Amino acid sequence: MATSPLPVPPMDPIAPSLARLQQVQVRYRDHTALQGIDLQVRAGQVLALLGRNGAGKSTAISVLLGLRRADAGQVELLGGDPQQRSRRLGLGVMLQSTSLPPMLQVDELVAQASACYPDPMPLQEILQRAGLQALARRRYGQLSGGQQRAVQFAIALCGRPRVLFLDEPTTGLDIQARQAMWQAIRQLVAEGCGVLLTTHYLEEAEALxxxxxxxxxxxxxxxxxxxxLRLADRPRRIRCRSVLPAEDVQQWPGVQQVQRDGEHLQLLASPAEPVVARLLAADAQLRELEVQGAALADAFLDMTREAA
Known part of the structure; x- marks a missing residue:
């Protein structure tokens, strides 16, 4: 069953910047991977970095993590050079592909990662936040793919990160496990952590x-x-139970598309408000009216299609 995105807290425009790219360029031989981009991750906020494969997301993350030097522009992580160890101690990182020793137990892996930090989060708290209490004594190699992702998330939390990088964090997770991880991320954000999220699940970006x-x-x-991004000037979906002929409704101003599904009409309209008002006025027996806001997926597809 599909789940509706939960509302996210509003953005604080004056929250401090924790990680920043300014006019950053990166070149690979004859290919320019980043062409003067700006972005910043702020405290207590989630920044979703979206793009098709090859758009430059991985390169941007590599530069912010200090794994790759920018060819031009400025890069800051926690107020300094991301290649400094003192800056990296404030990071939590969950990459898309990670290899961990399959014979070690979950609690051993987390404890081993925690030993790298001067003030790690307590082991039991990490396991609780990642939903791993029942799996603490299981060997990593015996876990499912989704459970292994939860362990990788737990390791990213070990150092009480001020900035958390999450690259496709919920790949392989079922709905319940995904929503549990979303809740853990929201808790970290509420505590002031800044999160950079890359995901191909656009509903995940909407949720967080x-x-x-x-x-x-x-x-x-x-x-x-x-x-x-998801609402400005974009058509909205309207569904209702109505006897109005679809071909008549199709002629109304603002109606872009109409389909009949049994006793229901399904419309795409912009702006939606005048169309809804006219539906109510034209059909006194109209029922089951639903109006859905434009999704981030619609905006993303429009932008990337136009750019291509």
Whole structure:
């Protein structure tokens, strides 16, 4: 069953910047991977970094983590150079592909990672936040793919991160495990952690992010609050139970598409409000009216299609 995105807290425009790229360029031989991009991760916020494969997301993360030097521009992590060890101690990182020793138990892996930090989060708290209490004594190699992702998430929490990098964090998780991880991320954000999230699940970005950056061919197509990207000037879906002929409704101003599904009409309209008012006025027996806001997926597909 599909789940509706939960509301995310509003963005604080004056929250301090924890990680930042400013006019950053990265070149690989004859290919420019990043073409002067800007982005920043703020305390107590989730920034969703979206883009198709090859758009430059992985390169941007590598630069912010200090794994790759920028060819031009400024890079800051916790106020300094991301290649300094003191800055990296404030990080939590969950990459898309991670190899861990299969014979070690979950609690052993977490304890081993915690030993790298001067003030780690207590082991039992890490296991609880990652939903791993029942799996603490299981060997990593015996876990399912989704359970292994939860262990990787737990390791990212060990150092009480001020900035958390999550690269496709819920790949392989079922709905319940995904929502449990979302809740753990929200708790960290409420405590002041800044999160950079990359995901191909756009409903995940809707559920978590306050700010969205869309990359395409190494350029920033959009950098805006989530609410502006998914709602501004975009058609909305309307569904209702009505006897009105679909061909008549199709002629109304603002109606872009109409389909009949048994006793129901399904419309795509912009702006939606005048169309809803006319439906109510034209059909006194109208029932089961639903109006859905434009999804982030619609905005993302429009932007990347236009850029291509």
């Amino acid at each position: 992010a306050q700010q969205v950056v869309v990359l395409e061919q190494g350029r920033v197509l959009a950098d805006a609050p989530l609410s502006e």
